[in-house]
Amino acid sequence: MNLFADIRTRVLACLDQLVVEGTLPDGLSTAAVSVEPPRDAAHGDMATNAAMVLAKPAKMNPRVIADALAAKLLEDPQIAVAEVAGPGFLNMRLVPQVWHGVVKAALSDAGYGQSALGQGQKMMVEYVSANPTGPLHVGHTRGAVFGDALARLLDYAGYDVTKEYYINDGGAQVDVLARSVYLRYLEAHGQEVAFADGTYPGDYLIPVGQALKDKVGDAYVGQPEEAWLEDIREFGTAAMMDLIRADLAQLGVVMDNFYSEKSLYGTGLIEKAIAELDAKGLIYRGTLEPPKGKMPEDWEPREQTLFRSTAHGDDVDRPVQKSDGSWTYFAPDIAYHYDKVQRGFDQLIDVFGADHGGYVKRMKAAVSALSDGRVPLDVKLTQLVKLYKNGEPFKMSKRAGTFVTLRDVVDQVGPNVTRFHMLTRKNDAPLDFDFDKVLEQSKDNPVFYVNYAYARVNSAVAKAAAFTDVSDAALANADLSGLTHDAELTLIKKLAEWPRLVEIAARGHEPHRIAFYLYDLASDFHGLYHQGSSDEALRFVQEGDSDATQAKIALIRAVAIVILHGLGILGVTPAEEMR
Secondary structure, three states, rough: OHHHHHHHHHHHHHHHHHOOOOOOOOOOOOOOEEOOOOOOOHOOEEEEEEHHHHHHHHOOOOOHHHHHHHHHHHHOOEEEEEEEEEEEEEEEOHHHHHHHHHHHHHHOOOOOOOOOOOOOOOEEOOOOOOOOOOOEHHHHHHHHHHHHHHHHHHHOOOOOEEEEEEEEEOOHHHHHHHHHHHHHHHHHOOOOOOOOOOOOOOOOHHHHHHHHHHHHHHOOOOOOOOHHHHHHHHHHHHHHHHHHHHHHHHOOOOOOOEEEEEHOOOHHHHHHHHHHHOOOOEEEEEEOOOOOOOOOOOOOOOOOEOOHHHHHHOOOOOOEEEOOOEOOOHHHHHHHHHHHHHHOOOOEEEEEHHHHHHHHHHHHHHHHOOOOOOOEEEEEEEEEEEEEEEEEOOOOOOOOOOEEHHHHHHHHHHHHHHHHOOOOOOOOOOOOEEEOHHHHOOOOHHHHHHHHHHHHHHHHHHHHOOOOOOOOOHHHHHOOOOOOHHHHHHHHHHHHHHHHHHHHHHOOOHHHHHHHHHHHHHHHHHHHHHHHHHHHHHHHOOOOOOHHHHHHHHHHHHEEEEEHHHHHHOOOOOOOOOO
16 A cells, blocks of 8 residues: 555546546646655645646636646545645645554555555665685775665565675685785795785784685695695685675675676676677777876776766766776776676666766766666665774774774674664765674664664553453454544554555665654654643553553554564664563
């Protein structure tokens, strides 16, 4: 049940009647007609812009259209009031029974809020994709939470979602990893070692060096690099991916697939992708102008093989092959996305850190070219996270050597708090993560406030169970006619927004909207709870009155169900009770 969609359908039906009657001309597009909550709740329950968007194509005064539409809508028994405001906006109020139906739907429909928006389209969400050279840091944590919540949201909205991690194991950084593991390997043999600049000195490689010693003994001791580099590179990469998988598991993130960059080399996949672009006339030999500002590492003042990415919206063409014949770092990424297109995905989403902002246009251009514009790519950037504890910046992890790890964060506050708080800001806005504040038990802490609402519902349901049937089936059939107080109706109206909110969040690829909604829902719930302190008629448990109690428990149980759905999208397990 999506009440806003239902009322929009009724508005469109009334517009059709006005066309039949000759009040409106035929052939008008109603695609832009919307039904949504008014900006000011005092104006009504819902508002439609129908008259405003149809006035120009109909060549009519919007108020004339609005007046005619209002008269038609008032013939509907579910609409109590239809009033024209301003230049032609139409505000509506619904009869109480409609709102009571929202509560019953939440209680009886296990999929309340779920949507068929995606219509089973295949959606790839690629996220985290950190270099396999060490544990995940706090920046990766935000990307992991955002990507995972987005994937869950899209699944909830009817898409067929695949979650993928691209392993960057084809570049020079894995050689550096191998050399760093080799030093720890020598250390495990009792040798003193020094970590040169550019190597990874973190303690996390100590057990990897020991594991290598356990596997090969002293076979690599004193051997030249060419004797061990490839073997240790594979060993070290596998060990780091095990560590990364374990880190993600701590956060409740499980990927559907891990895709190795290395698998693109020597298999003809890069060559095939570039040949595809060449066949479209998008590959040529040329010399780029020197870029303004910081010089990218793949620029060279000589003729190279270039991708004409400007033909697909990029600012400049991009090199894919250097003058010496080697591939640039962009070439395997083109091949990887070509493979995504070939796998039949209808839409692609990449989640990158904010430092990859300059990479967005070229990647979109590549996907546009490779799919002939058929497959859209949305690149979401996650901004930096600043950590605080005791009012001071949280210091780096000794284990990691240079940064705060995902494990550091989860060990401090747990996965549920970590995930929820990481979604309390839009992905492209900076985020402050204060270890003390995220554990604070106050209204200012969204994690606590939402959990507290859920726990309060459970407490009231348990109390009511002593003298009335509080099963969801019984509550769905309860007489809700007594739910007439403004605070109760406000809460129901917030419940009614849930299916609409899900679709808005899914369309915009914005899972933070779920966190915001849950906080607002919890706020309305707590507001009703506190009014019960002074007004006994609003208390959830009405001693001696089974019917009234059932109605009120039905309302708050519906709140708990929606909170449960919302937290599921965020990947958060609710607190059943709070002390």
